Amino acid sequence: MSATNSVSFAPPPDPASLLRRERENASIDPLAMHRFIEGSAEKSSQILRLYSSLERDPVMAASYRDYELDLEEQRELTTMRINRMTRYIETDTASDFARRLNLVTIYDPSMGIRISVNLGLFLNCIRGNGTSDQYEYWAKHHESAIMKQMYGCFGMTELGHGSNVAGCETTATFDKEKDEFVINTPHIGATKWWIGGAAHSATHSVVYARLLVDGKDYGVKTFVVPLRDSNHDLLPGISVGDIGAKMGREGVDNGWIQYSNVRIPRFFMLQKWCRVSAEGKVTLPPLEQLSYISLLGGRVMMAVDSYRMSARFITVALRYAVGRRQFKSQSTRDGKETQLLDYPLHQKRLLPYLALAYAMAVGSNKLEIQHGEIVANLEKAVANNDKKGIEQSIALTKSLFVDSGSLKSTYTWLTADCINEARQSCGGLGYSSYNGFGKTYGDWVVQCTWEGDNNVLGMSAGKTIINNLKLAVQKNKSISGSLSYLSRGRQGMSDKYVLGQDSDVESPEKVLEALETLIIRVAGTALNTLSDNGNDWDSISHTRVLLSKLQCHRYTLFTFIERVAENKDTQLEEALVLLLKLYYQVNILQAFAGEFLTYNVMSGQVQASVSLRAIPSTLTALRPHAIILSDSFQQPDMILNSAIGRYNGDIYENYYGVVKAANPPIRDKAPYSAAFQAMLNRPDLQTRERFEKWGAAKMKLSK
């Protein structure tokens, strides 16, 4: 029995022994599984090394105190951690620092985004839209790439314009005479809003503003506009304010900015793709979307974050579910209450999210690799002025817009669901700040809105899918990339079952075919609707979002199947196949049952069999592996930062210890106690009314 910090009259519950038992009975090496999850031995060992470095760092390490801070304190802590990170950026390799930032983001998303706005959005915008000289100047000469001298923010969103960036109303008017741009906020709606770092940190902004030359509007382009001087004082013409309290991420000083006819030299315009000559001649970019390329990296990392955040909370919830006993089930033999995770309902609530975390790990890992390659190739092609290379990279970028948009939106939604379900599965203790769910949920859900609202991304990806299907069926064109399966368009459009026999769902490849078929049929129906209603895309927006979700699962399932087939470590085989199955049984076949049935891809009988037999049987088979499969995520206690979720499983002592440390019982009266006591001990109403309505008053006044 583990050490306790409380006196007992009787033996207390011993949840730690239950976790130990799970691990003793495990047949999987969690480190081997971690290598599978992360995709390579190198990446796995890099992550473990960085976890250890963060855990030991006095500033970077999280604790329960992170959950108790008010807004000012959160911002101060975030600043201390950013400062600490600047020391690592000077000594880490680029790969180590990027991964370190990604890992800190799991437990301190405020700090993560505050740095990512500078290094990711601001600098990627300069890198993607600026010339190499411009990047060299701002990033290297001014040292912003190591968070020194200057700190950038990303002035895209306006109060009146979020998703529709092309509708931004901030103006950048070219003044030929002075060779300057005049940046101006024309009205309240064009106030730059939500700008991370603007309120108190940023020295510079990149601004998305309408380029106006000789009275002509060339649309939204990007400009570097300084906000604060080297004394950190606001420059004239710059109005900035703090956006204040938020649902989460309170460590971030989001601000609003108004520009009042601020002048910048012409060469502060980012001009890799778009240029304005001294004479006012405008050269436009080959693809308007290129100016949003800086957002792609963020979307890719949000897919990665989704996996790590889901892994974090499913780990906590599973450890609690094994250590917690509740009610006696009919199968209880030892007279004790049953462990939560031995209930089929509890398995059904949690294990699909465990499988989903694995699926998202595999899917986001692939997306991250693809993104890295495409960006590197594009940069190389631009450096060599290789026109064909540029074209190829642009084509791949378009495909990446679909995949990253679908994965970002679907994964971030599912992760919000995962945190929510994991919290509810821990009952009341999930509601306590010290177990991490509440703050993290508040921090997390903005991912569904920013850097591409999930519905807008979904609609956009869905439109591309429908357009590609049209090319395939109407022009017989062969589609490449992750939409290549659309090439068999017409073939998929019959109404024959793909999953007509119970045994069909045993084969992941068959399920993949069914999923592709469903996408083809849904998109095909949408095409018919469009031709009936004169191409009213808005009328099928719901279907477009649905298609994007299905495409995300198609990408993920395809990759998961591929990875399981490649795996050579036989000890992992059984568990991986079960995770793969549970992933598609619940997250695909059951989640979209209505669609599979309506479009006749799956028969009602197969659906009933999936729900009543296949899923319960996978859950039962996976149950014994649950703890070791979550241990395999290898997130240390510091990262989990959850009193009930610690590795040793001593739920009650750990949690009680944190609650007592954070709220010493000796403070037995609250600061407001006197007010409360005065209320309880108040005189009665007649006394407080000075007896004006009774007795002597009545006798005197009612004569």
Next chain:
Amino acid sequence: MSATNSVSFAPPPDPASLLRRERENASIDPLAMHRFIEGSAEKSSQILRLYSSLERDPVMAASYRDYELDLEEQRELTTMRINRMTRYIETDTASDFARRLNLVTIYDPSMGIRISVNLGLFLNCIRGNGTSDQYEYWAKHHESAIMKQMYGCFGMTELGHGSNVAGCETTATFDKEKDEFVINTPHIGATKWWIGGAAHSATHSVVYARLLVDGKDYGVKTFVVPLRDSNHDLLPGISVGDIGAKMGREGVDNGWIQYSNVRIPRFFMLQKWCRVSAEGKVTLPPLEQLSYISLLGGRVMMAVDSYRMSARFITVALRYAVGRRQFKSQSTRDGKETQLLDYPLHQKRLLPYLALAYAMAVGSNKLEIQHGEIVANLEKAVANNDKKGIEQSIALTKSLFVDSGSLKSTYTWLTADCINEARQSCGGLGYSSYNGFGKTYGDWVVQCTWEGDNNVLGMSAGKTIINNLKLAVQKNKSISGSLSYLSRGRQGMSDKYVLGQDSDVESPEKVLEALETLIIRVAGTALNTLSDNGNDWDSISHTRVLLSKLQCHRYTLFTFIERVAENKDTQLEEALVLLLKLYYQVNILQAFAGEFLTYNVMSGQVQASVSLRAIPSTLTALRPHAIILSDSFQQPDMILNSAIGRYNGDIYENYYGVVKAANPPIRDKAPYSAAFQAMLNRPDLQTRERFEKWGAAKMKLSK
């Protein structure tokens, strides 16, 4: 154009005019609709009167400042408001005060629950389980019914036992010699946990503890145990601590309590149903559930809260959706961007929650009335010692356990979804604290866990449904109450479509029949599973929760149909029918499409028609009424407490004004600014390393 608080170079957006236009074109009187929603003209006018009283009360009125408080400040504000409420409780009628408390709970749930724990849980427990003398003594003589002299808390949940109350481990050992009970916490797991008001407010607790008499365990009974003396000091043997930070409801001083052999007189046991004589003779209650009857009122009010909270946020989201423009849709004619609510996707996201809020209003209103009648009848029967009346009331109470459990769980889940979807539909502005979503979501979601965990309530209700179906089909028994439709059990079990034609879903009665049929078939399948697997109820727990959700919708749909049929105000007719249809099309037929199709209650072709034709057509018809239908909830700006959701619709000016008031731009440097500047201006790495690795050092040290 409305007054502005910002300088413009160009005309700003004018969202207020868009809201005005909606109201000018409306054909419904929102006050007439309010009477329908609240169920009677009396209740409607009572609510409007109380709204006005709260709005004008300097302490009770909410403002954006409520969103910026840290834990200590929230508790202090809550205390001030409780104090203020004690003045109303002395002067309001009982009905007015109960309604007032219910209305405050919409915008200050922390205050709501802090009072409800005392007046609802604590006193209802004494009323439900104590003799009339006991109630008289504690509530009246000690004035706790007017929150004077004493303040009660509700010691049910333990650290190791939440849902399984019967498994509580706190002991109440009868000491015959001294005629006392000894209350004791045997170990850490039996620590009373989450006890609202325990940390700093409560003077007394009711304790759920195992009754031990002469070594025999009689199960969990209820006892009054004082915590603090009249000086508000903790009594000896009582250990109390603050539970600290939470995901929400931080205004509530939830605490933990450990009892160390605390002695109370025998007459502190609540002994209406269960008694221990001086000689140790134990009389047990006629129905063990009666000791949980004090929870019923809370569940009923949570159903009511669900309606009001959904109404609040759907009002905010709809006003924003009308005032906000985004992108130009193909149908745009005036050159301006399209209003969000004119997009079919946005209609699909929000209008079903509008319909749901109406459905929940109607459903919860009926539940509230039923609960009031049952409790009154039971009390009357007990007072008259009317055995038959008691039996009847107990039967009705059992039925109320099913309905209140189903409505509480399903409604609270759906309301969490509603707040979430409404927030996301407001884009980034939904994430700002000043619009109310974040704090309210955090405050809200505990409703899914406390006073009956939603899954546990669902399983329990589902079990009753299955057992009643068994009685109907196997014993041919006729079922009464809200499960009476189960009486046609066998008949519903064929596999014929109920909804086989597109036109079938036009009839609400037909849909009701389909829903009842689905319940019968799902429960019937569950019965078969049970008889196959030796009555393993755990294996069908997922189905049981599903049945509870379906039963909730059956109760709601039935009531909604009934209410629409009764309505005599013809101006409301069209909108009510549309709301009723949208409610069942989306929340029933589409939400449970997989089940309707799998169980052959609806054909795939009808399902496709519902999704592709019926729902879009209802949405289009309802769109013009959206604003007036949310205005009809009559929640004033103070209750909404949302800058973007105010009645005048001047979204941007309202919100910008609040942000500036809360965060004056003149504070242009943060308290941590110096640290941030020092970071940016740090010397380079070599300097900070004292040049130890280079130059002179290298020459000296590498010899």
